[in-house]
Amino acid sequence: MTTEVADSRLAAYPALSAYLRQTEGPQVPPMPQAPPRTRPRPRPRATTPVPTMRVTPTALRNGILAGALAVTALWAAQAEPSARLDVLFATGAHLTGLLAGYGVLVMLFLMARVPAVEHGVGADRLARLHALGGRYVLTLCLGHALLALCGYAAHAGTDLLSATLDLLGYPGLALAGAGTALLMAVGVTSARAMRRRVPHETWRAVHLLTYLGVALGFVHQLAGPDVAGSVLTVWAWSMLHATVAVLLVWYRVVVPVRQALKHSLRVIDVRDEGPGVVSVVMQGIGLDELRAEPGQFFRWRFLRRRLWHTALPFSLSAPVRDDTLRITVKAIGDHTRRMRRLKPGTRVLATGPFGALTAHRRTKRKVLLLAGGVGITPMRALFETLPGGPGDITLLYRAGSAEQLVLREELEEIARGRGAGLHYLLGRSDASFDPLAPQALRNLIPDLAEHDVYLCGPPGMTASATAALGRAGVPEERIHAECFTF
Numbered sequence: 181m182t183t184e185v186a187d188s189r190l191a192a193y194p195a196l197s198a199y200l201r202q203t204e205g206p207q208v209p210p211m212p213q214a215p216p217r218t219r220p221r222p223r224p225r226a227t228t229p230v231p232t233m234r235v236t237p238t239a240l241r242n243g244i245l246a247g248a249l250a251v252t253a254l255w256a257a258q259a260e261p262s263a264r265l266d267v268l269f270a271t272g273a274h275l276t277g278l279l280a281g282y283g284v285l286v287m288l289f290l291m292a293r294v295p296a297v298e299h300g301v302g303a304d305r306l307a308r309l310h311a312l313g314g315r316y317v318l319t320l321c322l323g324h325a326l327l328a329l330c331g332y333a334a335h336a337g338t339d340l341l342s343a344t345l346d347l348l349g350y351p352g353l354a355l356a357g358a359g360t361a362l363l364m365a366v367g368v369t370s371a372r373a374m375r376r377r378v379p380h381e382t383w384r385a386v387h388l389l390t391y392l393g394v395a396l397g398f399v400h401q402l403a404g405p406d407v408a409g410s411v412l413t414v415w416a417w418s419m420l421h422a423t424v425a426v427l428l429v430w431y432r433v434v435v436p437v438r439q440a441l442k443h444s445l446r447v448i449d450v451r452d453e454g455p456g457v458v459s460v461v462m463q464g465i466g467l468d469e470l471r472a473e474p475g476q477f478f479r480w481r482f483l484r485r486r487l488w489h490t491a492l493p494f495s496l497s498a499p500v501r502d503d504t505l506r507i508t509v510k511a512i513g514d515h516t517r518r519m520r521r522l523k524p525g526t527r528v529l530a531t532g533p534f535g536a537l538t539a540h541r542r543t544k545r546k547v548l549l550l551a552g553g554v555g556i557t558p559m560r561a562l563f564e565t566l567p568g569g570p571g572d573i574t575l576l577y578r579a580g581s582a583e584q585l586v587l588r589e590e591l592e593e594i595a596r597g598r599g600a601g602l603h604y605l606l607g608r609s610d611a612s613f614d615p616l617a618p619q620a621l622r623n624l625i626p627d628l629a630e631h632d633v634y635l636c637g638p639p640g641m642t643a644s645a646t647a648a649l650g651r652a653g654v655p656e657e658r659i660h661a662e663c664f665t666f
C-alpha cells in the first residue's frame with residue numbers, strides 16, 4: 181500500500197490538505213517506464229536485527245557511577261579526619277584529584293569506539309556525554325589544583341602565589357601542572373563558541389593533546405599519596421589506565437587498519453541525487469563480515485588529494501548488498517563539496533559500523549520514520565529493511581521543497597513494494613503551517629502514540645519534532661533520534 185498524504189483522513193483538515201496540495205501535489209507519481217540509469221533497483225527485503233552485544237545507556241551510566249563510588253571509597257579509606265585547615269584542604273584535594281583522574285579515563289573510554297558501547301548507546305549520545313563529562317572533569321582538575329595550593333599555603337603559612345612558585349619547583353608537580361594546562365587547552369577549543377570557529381581538523385589536532393595531558397596526570401597520580409599508599413591501589417590504578425589504553429589502540433588503530441587491509445574498499449560510482457547531493461557507491465571484499473546494520477554510519481577516509489587527511493561520518497543510505505556500500509552526501513563544506521569529484525577506483529578507508537539507530541531499538545509493531553533533509557539517508561535504509569507488514573511502517577520526509585527531495589524514486593518503489601506509508605512534508609521551516617506540530621502529526625497518523633519513532637534531521641528540527649511527538653503522546657523512550665553533529 182502506498183499512501184498519499186492528501187487522503188480521505190485529511191478531508192476534515194482543510195488547512196493541512198490545502199497545504200499539502202499546494203506544496204506537493206500528487207505524492208507518488210507514476211514510475212518511469214524504464215529506469216533512466218543503471219541505478220541498482222532496491223529489492224524490498226526485511227531483515228531481522230543482527231544479534232550483537234550492546235551496552236544500554238542505563239548500564240553505562242550505572243557502571244560509571246559505580247566506578248566513581250569505588251574511587252570515593254578508596255579516598256574515604258585513607259582520609260584522616262581533622263579540623264585543621266591545611267588538612268581539610270589536602271583532603272579535598274585528594275578527593276577531587278582521584279575523581280578527576282577517574283573522570284579522564286571515563287572520557288577516553290567513551291571515545292574508544294568500543295562496538296558494544298557504540299551500538300548500544302549511539303555515537304551522538306556518547307559524544308554529548310563526553311562533552312558534558314569533560315566540563316566536570318576540568319572543573320575537578322582545577323578544583324584539585326586550587327585545593328592543593330590552598331592546603332600548601334595554609335600549611336607553610338605563605339600566600340597563594342608563593343605556594344604556586346614553590347610547588348612548581350617540584351618536577352612531578354610541574355609536570356602535573358603542564359598536564360592540567362593541556363587539558364584546559366582542549367577544553368577551551370571544545371567550548372561551543374570556539375568549536376564553531378575552529379576547523380574540525382584543528383580542533384581534532386588540539387584534542388590529541390589530551391593523551392599527553394593524561395599521561396602526565398598518571399605519573400603525578402602514581403606518586404601521590406592516595407594511589408601510591410598501597411601496592412594494590414597502584415596495581416589497580418595502572419590496570420585501569422592500561423585497559424583504556426588497550427581499548428583505544430585496538431578500536432581506533434588496529435581494527436581500522438585491519439578493516440582497510442581486509443575489505444579493500446574502492447569507489448565504483450558517484451551519481452547526482454539532487455541539488456548538491458551525490459551518492460557514492462563503494463565495493464569491497466567480504467563486506468558482510470562488517471555486520472553493518474541499516475541506520476548505522478561509518479567514518480570514511482577517501483584516499484585522494486585534499487580528502488585523505490579527514491575521516492568524515494556518513495550513514496549508509498542503503499543496506500549492504502553484493503559487497504557494496506552506499507552513502508548519500510550533501511555538500512555543505514569543503515570536504516563534502518570535493519566528494520562530488522571522486523573518481524571510480526579511489527581507495528577508501530572505512531571505520532565502523534557505528535551508531536545505535538537500528539532495528540534493535542524497536543519495541544512496537546508500528547514504526548514511524550521521520551527524516552529531515554539529508555537525515556533521509558539512514559531512514560532510507562531502515563525504510564527498506566525494518567520488518568513489518570503493510571501499514572506497519574510509515575516514512576515522513578521533511579524538506580524545503582520538492583526539488584530538495586533525494587532518493588525519491590527508491591522511496592516510492594519501496595513504499596509500493598511493501599505497502600508502507602510515505603509522505604513528503606514540504607515547505608519552509610518558518611512557514612505559518614508546521615507539518616510537524618502535534619496535531620498535524622496525529623492527523624497524518626491517528627495511532628501515532630502506538631508507534632516507535634526513528635528521527636534524523638538537523639538539530640533544530642530534531643529538537644522541535646521530539647517535543648511535538650512527546651505532546652502527541654509518544655513516550656520519550658520510543659523516540660530514537662540521531663543528530664548529524666557530534
Ligand SMILES: Cc1cc2nc3c(=O)[nH]c(=O)nc-3n(C[C@H](O)[C@H](O)[C@H](O)COP(=O)(O)OP(=O)(O)OC[C@H]3O[C@@H](n4cnc5c(N)ncnc54)[C@H](O)[C@@H]3O)c2cc1C
Binds near residue numbers: 508514515665
Ligand atoms: C553520525 C553522523 C552521520 C552523518 N551522516 C551523513 C549522511 O549520511 N549524509 C550527509 O550528507 N551528512 C552526514 N553527516 C554530516 C556530515 O558528516 C558533515 O556534513 C560533514 O562531515 C561535513 O564536512 P565538511 O568538511 O564538508 O563541512 P565543514 O563545513 O568542514 O563541517 C561542517 C560540520 O561538520 C562537522 N564535521 C566536519 N568534519 C567532521 C569530521 N571529520 N567528523 C565529525 N564531524 C565533522 C563539524 O561539526 C562541522 O562543524 C553525518 C554526521 C554524523 C555525525
